[in-house]
Amino acid sequence: MTPAPLIALIDGPLAADTPGLAGRAEICDVHPRAAGSPAALHASCMAAAIRANAPDAQILGISIFPGRLSTTPATAAKALHRAAETEAAIVHCSFGHAGASPLLAAAAAAVLRSGKLLVASAPARGTPVCPAGCDGVFSVQGDARCGAGQWSLLNLPAARFGACPGGPGSPVRGASLAAAHFTGLLARANAEGGVGEMLQTPSFTGRERIGTGGPHAA
Template sequence: MIRVALIDGPLAADHPALGARNLLRAGDAAGPEGTHAAAMAAALLAGCPGARIDNLVVFGGGLTTTAECVASALEAAEGAALVLCAFGMARADPGMAAAVARLLDAGALVVAAAPARGAPVYPAGFAGVVSVQGDARCGPGDWSRLDLPQARFGACPALAGHPGVGGASVAAAHFAGIVARRIGAGEDPAGVIAELARTAPHQGRERRGIAPAAPPG
């Protein structure tokens, strides 16, 4: 079993994969913040059904939070093998950066959502964080190696049964599930990322609207 820290909204108290819950904000499992967390957990568990989720709640009253709250959640995630941040903050907060650095130094992997366009977001923009954006080429168990300034990997941006949630958040959760399954099977975390980069079914950025080149002859 692998322990995954989900920094997001609140999961329901009776969620079958819930290990522990830390309410840094008083979120509502029936509100939009809870809907988002439930979708992220579903995408994660689709890739790694045996994951145990530590739910660190930073969203309350909607999908809003502060950098200070996220930094506290990152600090509380100590001991998790994998940390999922399926969101992005506009500011590179020093407290967040320091908490991420401590997790990475302890051997954890941090997977975070990154937008396909626009300015960098955090924690995805911090060095060492595995940044993921949506890639329409990818199915739920699929991934791509992008090596773009804003995102190293791409993954499926959609989730069956959750039509209102999608994009980079879902992609990061899907990718976290792919990573968690391999770590849970005993693979070295650093080696997992290198292997996923090497064996990605899709290499290079998605190029929408560009037809493949005709074969020679």
């Protein structure tokens, strides 16, 4: 078994006592009271969801949200380029920019050229977002069929994969958390030397459909 991979989490600021925290880098000017901000809550939930499936994973926090969950394509692109230069095996992005962004597309390509896996959240409705819509990126949306340790192969225009969107009482739900769960599954498979094998065994195939009998595989 290979050592647990390092994951670059591009998100809000992580607290110093975050489990598995290997380091922090700030791409934006973090607000003095950011520790209690929506951005900090979001980042902590992403880190916890990743480690739910990969308990030994190490997290490199790269902050792009100063306090609120908002940033610019230029800041996100700078973070992706920073991540490409690190020893991280996986780069995680639970955010998306609507419409085409040459800056983000070029930065995503730089991550992939560095040999890393890149995971990004994608909306369940609407057109693809960046970086999830870029070639080679693991695009993930929420799939209510999936538990925390499951994933689905959707092959939809906006998202190729689905994963658990959150459990009862979770302060963050949806595509963000689903992507983090999927990153954790990739990290665990990577540590066990079997990412290719993992991708051959989805828990569900096809889009989620809701009928009188509840969710079921297509």
